[in-house]
Amino acid sequence: MNMFKPTPATTPEEYISLIDEPRRTQIQILHNFICKTVPKLKPRITSGMIGYGTYRYKSASGREGDWSVIDLASQKQYISVYVCAIVDGKYVAEQYKKQLPKANIGKSCIRFKKVEDIDLKVLKEILLLAAKHPIGAV
Numbered sequence: 001m002n003m004f005k006p007t008p009a010t011t012p013e014e015y016i017s018l019i020d021e022p023r024r025t026q027i028q029i030l031h032n033f034i035c036k037t038v039p040k041l042k043p044r045i046t047s048g049m050i051g052y053g054t055y056r057y058k059s060a061s062g063r064e065g066d067w068s069v070i071d072l073a074s075q076k077q078y079i080s081v082y083v084c085a086i087v088d089g090k091y092v093a094e095q096y097k098k099q100l101p102k103a104n105i106g107k108s109c110i111r112f113k114k115v116e117d118i119d120l121k122v123l124k125e126i127l128l129l130a131a132k133h134p135i136g137a138v
Contacts, residue, residue: 012043012050019074026115027074034070037124038131041069049073055084055134069134070127081110085130092129096122
């Protein structure tokens with residue numbers, strides 16, 4: 001089951017073009033920033049959002065598949081950056097709650113209203129860690 005809103009977009013550029021302003025500009029800024037920060041994680045559309053890079057996962061139930069290391073999504077109320085990475089047994093995003101006080105942070109999700117609500121230097125650290133430590137890596 002897909003918990004993300006489906007999109008007719010087949011490329012990141014098309015995904016961004018379907019978003020209304022002012023959010024479109026916000027997503028474009030973040031997309032450019034992610035591509036520049038972790039260029040080896042190739043962007044594509046996956047599960048109704050822009051995914052960057054892939055890793056192989058195996059759930060406790062035994063189900064296997066590929067998932068993105070980083071995802072960028074325009075949600076109804078906020079922008080989400082999903083970071084599927086663990087360092088020292090802890091989700092990377094959770095480790096940065098104090099450095100991103102205006103963001104709502106879950107285990108692997110950073111939610112915020114606009115780019116100005118987050119420190120891009122901190123986000124860069126998170127993205128670089130994610131590229132080095134995706135959840136499925138051993």
